[in-house]
Amino acid sequence: MAFTVKDIAAAIDAEAHGNTDLIVERVSEPASAGPDDLALLTNPKFADGLAQGQARVALLWDGADWQSMGLLAAITAKRGRFAMSGLSRMMDRGQHFPRGIHPTACVDETAIVAKDVTVGPFTVIGPRARIGAGSVIGPFCHIGADSKIGENSYLRDHVSIGARVTIGARFWAQPGARIGSDGMSFVTPEASGVEKARASLGDQGDVSEQAWARIHSLGAVTIGDDVEIGANSCIDYGTVRDTRIGNGCKIDNLVHIAHNVVVGNDCLFAGQVGIAGSTVIGNNVVFGGQCGVTDNTTIGDNVIAGGATKMMNKVPAGQVMLGSPAVKMDTNLEMYKALRRLPRLAKQFAELQKTVSKLGSKT
Numbered sequence: 404m405a406f407t408v409k410d411i412a413a414a415i416d417a418e419a420h421g422n423t424d425l426i427v428e429r430v431s432e433p434a435s436a437g438p439d440d441l442a443l444l445t446n447p448k449f450a451d452g453l454a455q456g457q458a459r460v461a462l463l464w465d466g467a468d469w470q471s472m473g474l475l476a477a478i479t480a481k482r483g484r485f486a487m488s489g490l491s492r493m494m495d496r497g498q499h500f501p502r503g504i505h506p507t508a509c510v511d512e513t514a515i516v517a518k519d520v521t522v523g524p525f526t527v528i529g530p531r532a533r534i535g536a537g538s539v540i541g542p543f544c545h546i547g548a549d550s551k552i553g554e555n556s557y558l559r560d561h562v563s564i565g566a567r568v569t570i571g572a573r574f575w576a577q578p579g580a581r582i583g584s585d586g587m588s589f590v591t592p593e594a595s596g597v598e599k600a601r602a603s604l605g606d607q608g609d610v611s612e613q614a615w616a617r618i619h620s621l622g623a624v625t626i627g628d629d630v631e632i633g634a635n636s637c638i639d640y641g642t643v644r645d646t647r648i649g650n651g652c653k654i655d656n657l658v659h660i661a662h663n664v665v666v667g668n669d670c671l672f673a674g675q676v677g678i679a680g681s682t683v684i685g686n687n688v689v690f691g692g693q694c695g696v697t698d699n700t701t702i703g704d705n706v707i708a709g710g711a712t713k714m715m716n717k718v719p720a721g722q723v724m725l726g727s728p729a730v731k732m733d734t735n736l737e738m739y740k741a742l743r744r745l746p747r748l749a750k751q752f753a754e755l756q757k758t759v760s761k762l763g764s765k766t
Contacts, residue, residue, distance in 0.1 A: 404496060407427070408423045409424065412478045415486045415490050418478065418480075420476060420479065421474065429441070429494070430490065430494050432452065432456075433452035434452040434453075435455075436456035436457060436458035436461075438458070438459055440456075442460070443462050445462060445464050445487070453472055453474075459475040460475060461477055462478045462483065462490065463480075464480070465481045500541055504516070504520070505526070508522045508526045508528070509528070510522065511531075511548075514528045514531065515531075518536075520534050520536065520537070520539070521539040521540065523540060523541045523544065524542040526543060526546075527546070529549075529550070531548055531549045532548060533550075533551045533552070535553045535556060538553075538554060538555060539556070539557045540552075540558050544561065544563070545562075546564045547566035547567070549566055550583075553574060555573050559578045562581075563580070565581075566583065567623035568582050568583045568625075569625045569645075571626060571627045571628035571629070571630065574626065575630075575631040577632065577636075579634050580634065580636050580637075582638050584639050586620050586663070587662070587680075588662060588680075590615070591614070591615060592613060620642055620662065621641075621643050622640050622642055622643050622645045624638050624648070625646070625647045627649050627652070627668070628650045633654055633674070636654055636660075637659050638660045639659075639661050639662040641662050642662050647666065649667045651670075653670075655692075658677070659677045661682075662681070663680050663681040664678050664680065664681065665684065666688075667684055667685045670686070671688075671689045673693075674693075676693070676695070679699075684696070686705070687704060688702055688704070689708070690712070691710035691711070694708045694712045697716075700714070700715075701717045703717075703720030703721065704721070705720055707722075708725070709724070709732060711727065712724050726738070
């Protein structure tokens with residue numbers, strides 16, 4: 404893929420400088436950039452790396468003195484990281500899936516697949532499924548019966564969409580994503596030890612052996628527009644009503660969203676986030692890696708939780724949380740400072756005990 408400097412700048416709404424007819428074939432880090440590469444240098448503190456490479460053109464921060472860096476051309480952007488979004492879209496070489504429906508694909512005769520949809524090798528599309536125009540379904544995918552995928556969606560290889568799942572437009576799913584697995588809903592004939600412990604906050608009472616009976620998932624999954632699901636992430640069916648993911652949500656790898664969860668719009672969940680059943684998540688919520696949310700609770704709009712935060716109670720809108728159990732971030736930092744002081748305080752306390760003991764022996 405090759406573009407001129409001026410073409411790139413125009414596409415990402417940035418400003419081009421110098422020899423704007425230079426051809427760029429790849430994007431690279433400054434230190435490893437070749438003469439046909441565009442060096443990414445949006446932060447001045449990494450400017451020294453440019454001298455180690457051979458770049459003639461770079462994407463720089465707004466106001467950068469590109470000529471003093473020995474460059475023949477430059478692209479400057481007010482927000483470099485945002486510019487990378489458009490740049491990476493231009494330069495993405497994709498997976499090279501062949502266009503059209505591969506002869507090894509198994510497409511049910513009742514499925515409705517738009518004419519310009521790509522379906523990869525060994526993919527199965529079930530009865531009455533609907534695939535929107537411009538979509539790409541990679542190899543070894545499974546699209547279940549009565550499911551619907553909106554236009555211009557993109558499924559990498561080995562993606563599984565269960566029956567009755569409804570997905571909006573421009574959906575992206577990475578390898579191994581599983582949408583529409585059964586929720587973990589089991590029940591015993593009589594109240595289990597778990598139920599008793601939860602009600603009493605710790606006491607199981609008399610323990611009796613009981614077998615677990617499955618509660619089948621009668622609900623499905625509904626996903627809005629512009630949602631992305633990472634590799635090996637799982638979204639469970641609802642028990643009776645649908646599990647729901649709002650528009651614009653971006654979900655990383657190895658995330659689990661359990662049955663009946665409702666997620667608002669434009670949420671961002673990093674890797675290994677786990678959200679237990681029947682929890683409601685507001686809009687614009689951000690969870691760092693390994694965050695966990697207990698079942699049957701509510702997380703308000705615009706909540707941010709740092710990595711490994713465990714939310715066991717309702718979190719009001721706008722809070723910034725950290726820790727296990729979760730508290731406000733500033734409180735958590737104070738708690739952490741106090742924890743680090745404990746060994747010193749324990750030593751001081753032991754010395755005071757000795758002093759008091761000696762004073763007591765003298766009386």
